[in-house]
Amino acid sequence: MISRTKMSDSKKDNRNPLFRGLKSLTGNFTPFEIDHLPEKPGELFIRWFEQALQERVPEPHAVTLSTVDHEGRPDARMLILKDVHGESFYFASSMESRKGLQLEQNPYAAITFYWHTLGRQIRLRGTATETGSIEGAEDFRRRPAEARAVAMIGRQSKVLESQQELEHVLDEQRQYLQEHPDAAAPLWRLYALKIDEAEFWQADSGRKHTRVQYRLNKDGRWEQQLLYP
Numbered sequence: 251m252i253s254r255t256k257m258s259d260s261k262k263d264n265r266n267p268l269f270r271g272l273k274s275l276t277g278n279f280t281p282f283e284i285d286h287l288p289e290k291p292g293e294l295f296i297r298w299f300e301q302a303l304q305e306r307v308p309e310p311h312a313v314t315l316s317t318v319d320h321e322g323r324p325d326a327r328m329l330i331l332k333d334v335h336g337e338s339f340y341f342a343s344s345m346e347s348r349k350g351l352q353l354e355q356n357p358y359a360a361i362t363f364y365w366h367t368l369g370r371q372i373r374l375r376g377t378a379t380e381t382g383s384i385e386g387a388e389d390f391r392r393r394p395a396e397a398r399a400v401a402m403i404g405r406q407s408k409v410l411e412s413q414q415e416l417e418h419v420l421d422e423q424r425q426y427l428q429e430h431p432d433a434a435a436p437l438w439r440l441y442a443l444k445i446d447e448a449e450f451w452q453a454d455s456g457r458k459h460t461r462v463q464y465r466l467n468k469d470g471r472w473e474q475q476l477l478y479p
């Protein structure tokens with residue numbers, strides 16, 4: 251006789267108790283008014299970013315950057331968004347880091363925001379290029395002193411033998427930067443992600459989320475469409 255899972259067993263919640271009962275997207279979110287949307291996604295991004303600042307979203311400029319390695323395997327990490335001009339989104343990192351090497355081989359990238367208190371997600375896709383050593387040095391010099399010393403070590407994403415080793419090389423770079431306050435890490439770069447697709451996603455606690463997608467046409471014009479939730 252084929253043994254059947256008892257009804258009571260199949261109904262059992264076998265999830266780790268840490269996850270059971272957790273809620274998501276429960277806020278009383280402001281509906282996304284989709285009449286009179288800006289022509290381009292950069293304008294809507296700035297509008298949403300201003301609202302995130304007004305609503306005191308913590309670190310609204312913290313963003314996930316996704317890249318692809320030489321085997322086509324996706325990779326992702328958090329970064330700070332440094333600036334936005336039109337449809338270009340800027341972040342800074344080291345050219346010799348994992349992301350830097352991946353972008354050199356394959357410039358296609360995506361950045362993703364999630365502003366929990368507003369129930370908003372923004373997805374941006376495009377092509378990232380490094381903006382050159384002058385812009386990189388300018389960004390480097392705007393960093394706080396300790397962040398400059400860390401970046402000055404270089405070797406981002408390389409294997410570190412011990413914390414003591416880090417303290418040692420960090421001391422050397424602190425000293426170097428005191429003596430050379432205008433120095434900049436040679437491989438520090440500002441990257442511009444020029445987007446060709448964007449999606450603005452507003453949560454609805456009943457899961458009837460509103461999604462607006464922008465896509466750049468071959469003729470250079472932006473087209474907008476709604477997406478099913």
Ligand SMILES: Cc1cc2nc3c(=O)[nH]c(=O)nc-3n(C[C@H](O)[C@H](O)[C@H](O)COP(=O)(O)O)c2cc1C
Binds near residue numbers: 348349
């Ligand atoms: C909130 C947050 C902000 C970060 N900002 C940056 C940044 O602006 N630039 C950067 O290189 N790494 C930043 N990091 C560290 C990266 O997530 C990552 O560890 C590092 O860049 C190495 O990534 P990679 O090995 O993929 O190149 C940040 C991490 C967090 C959590």
